[in-house]
Amino acid sequence: MLIMQARAKHLADALRWHALVHYKKNEWHFTDGVHSEIISPEFFLAKSGSTNPSAELEATIAGFYAPIGVDPDQHPQCRFVARYKWLRQTLDWTDVEPPLVTCKKYREWALNGHIKSVSLIFATGYLSNPASLYGHLLIKFNTSDNIVDNDLLDPSLSYGAIVPKHESGLVYMSKGLLGGYEAGFSHDKFFQHNHNYAETELRDLWEYRLALPPDEVDLIVAHGWEMLGAKFNYYFLSNNCAYEVSELLHVAIDDRLLPNTPWSIPSTVFNRLTVIDREGRPLVSAVRKIPSRQNRFYKKYFALSEQQRALVKKIIVHPANFGGGEYQDMANTDKIKTLETLFDYYEFRAADEIDQQKYRQKKQVVLLGRLKLPSEQLSWPQTSDKPPHEGNPPLMAQLSALTNSADGNAIEVRIRPAYYDMLALDAGKIPYSSLAMFDFKLMYSDEHLHFRSLDLLSIETLSPSRTGAPGDGSYAWRFRVGLEQQNLRCIDCTVAFTEGGIGKAAIIDGNTLIYGMLDARLQSNMESSGTLAGTTELGIIAEPIKHWRTRISIGERAYINGARAMKPLLRWENRLGGNKNWDWEITVEKNSASELRTSVAFYW
Amino acid sequence: MDKLKIALAALAFALPVQSFAETAKEKKPELEKVSKSDEKLNPWTDCGIGAMLFDETKWAAVTSNIIWDWGITATTSAVSSKHTCEGKKVVAAFFINQTYANIEEETANGNGAHITAMLNILGCNSASQQNIIDSVRADFSKAAASASYAEKTKSAKAQDYYFILDEKVSGRYAQQCQAI
Incomplete structure (x- = not known):
């Protein structure tokens, strides 16, 4: 009878059912249908359940009527609590009550119904570990109504790849990119994440508490339970923590939490969450920062x-x-x-x-x-730092008009899928740092399109001391790899390069920083330019007035094995505006030729 | 398909890998479950807490799903195993071991989220918590003043602290920490 109801209501096609079983449309056009992103056979009750939503739905309904075995916790009602809750809400169970099963383990795990709300936690990026550059996302189940109450013992769910101990770096990178690892959700008390991120890795945590009705909180908790032990294929760039946490929340939240891009960035989820309204109320009810020990x-x-x-x-x-x-x-x-x-x-x-x-x-x-001294609880000033969602979204498109002393006027188009630059708004990012990936520039001049540059990866962190105390602050460093024009004079003379630098930075007042860097550069040869170069650079980064950030750098580059002599380099960048979705930039640059660019950038 | 293309492109350029997620932390060995008739349980030596000490490594401090499976769940179901590694004391010991830096500071301050959580694990009622903290603080002052304190490892300090606490919650404040 229930199966007939389910067929009549087309529940096998329902968005929620697909969210519960993590079905996705097949990516290849020559195969119709769907597949579940979960690869554990035990997650499915029907033999064809991973690709057949109808079969899985009907097997699930039938499973709820299975006799209670020796271990009631293994009964489908206990293993698939979210499915059961949803179907109880969706179908009419009058006169068809299944056996009453007490799911002891689930009830204990779900704290006997004492979970009151759900929070998403963002652990800010960590430049010392390539696996953590973009931060991490996890779920916390709150037992208190108040966001500032003690939550160290609250349960949390975290998604990650299952990486064998002592995996070599190259294998780790390759398998991570190509989907060579399985992944899953682990559950821990929140204090463990607090300890690992805020105390040990010195990363700030940001909590976004969601205003969801109790039945949706229950559904997310129940689905979290279903996820324990479920395995997924892991892809560093796409099917990562941001993606799977968003997918888990889809059992209650229909809105898309990630843009339709082939990559998934944790901070994007918060940009989305904060603009969602549900029945006239913002989905995010409160935001708090849990600062790192530093x-x-x-x-x-x-x-x-x-x-x-x-x-x-x-x-x-x-x-x-x-x-x-x-x-x-x-x-x-x-x-x-x-x-x-x-x-x-x-x-x-x-x-x-x-x-x-x-x-x-x-x-x-x-x-x-x-x-x-006597016991005393001091009250320290609250932090006024901007949360991650108030920063520039990671995807940027920039359009520039430029005039070049060698080539005249031109238009430049730049696309940067991720993430932020040195002059970006300070919100949820490491101060005085930049991180870019696949940063791509094209120039249109003389009715031709010219390649300008592609930064496959660019990282820079200046790590200044904030207090002057010993050990506060460390060396500045940067690394870039990609393709670019040899200099501003030479169009269509692209070189491949990799360069790294080390230096030191100091804050000379609240808004002004000075730095010096020494870089080594390895590049392909271009018209006897040389392939190995050293660069010195001195610079200043300042915010003279609100919404105007500027960076001036001067330096010289000399090739050790080339014909060219020492070359002066100059760059003056200005970012104007306080809006997170767009800004205006003016840049003056000298590298063989001089160039003035004025740009407008959009972020989303 | 898109993700495969991106992955291949990135590899082709020998790009150092980025990841948007942490690696799942490898599970530590399950704590040894033992039964002891001895009144004094040492979670470090009897249950292997020392062996599953949470490394303070940059790359990844570990997580353990296990202790909470049979630790806190035992708490919530009021299944108290006083002389085994399945009791709340072991969970409290684990908590102290991992968050010792916070515990010692908050004890010195006389308040804080970690010591509140610690006493909550032990089932001590709210009304008694400040008294227990004051009492532990007095004994901890002596322990911390000893010449050998500074030389001890974090785990050894955590053990010392645990026994100070255990004496209070098993003795004078046993009634206020009923669930043990």
């Missing part, structure tokens, strides 16, 4: 008085200063502020594997100092 140190340090900051630095440099007259003269609250700041400093430094024990030993002195 950013907690900064927040506290800058909340101190000048005198306290000076003392913090003195103690860091000479721990013997702790407990001296300057400290003793402070009020207890000021002492506590100083000590809590030092806690964060020592743990931030201990996160670096080198000298971990040394910093923990130094921390002991501070710990004892704190234990001598």
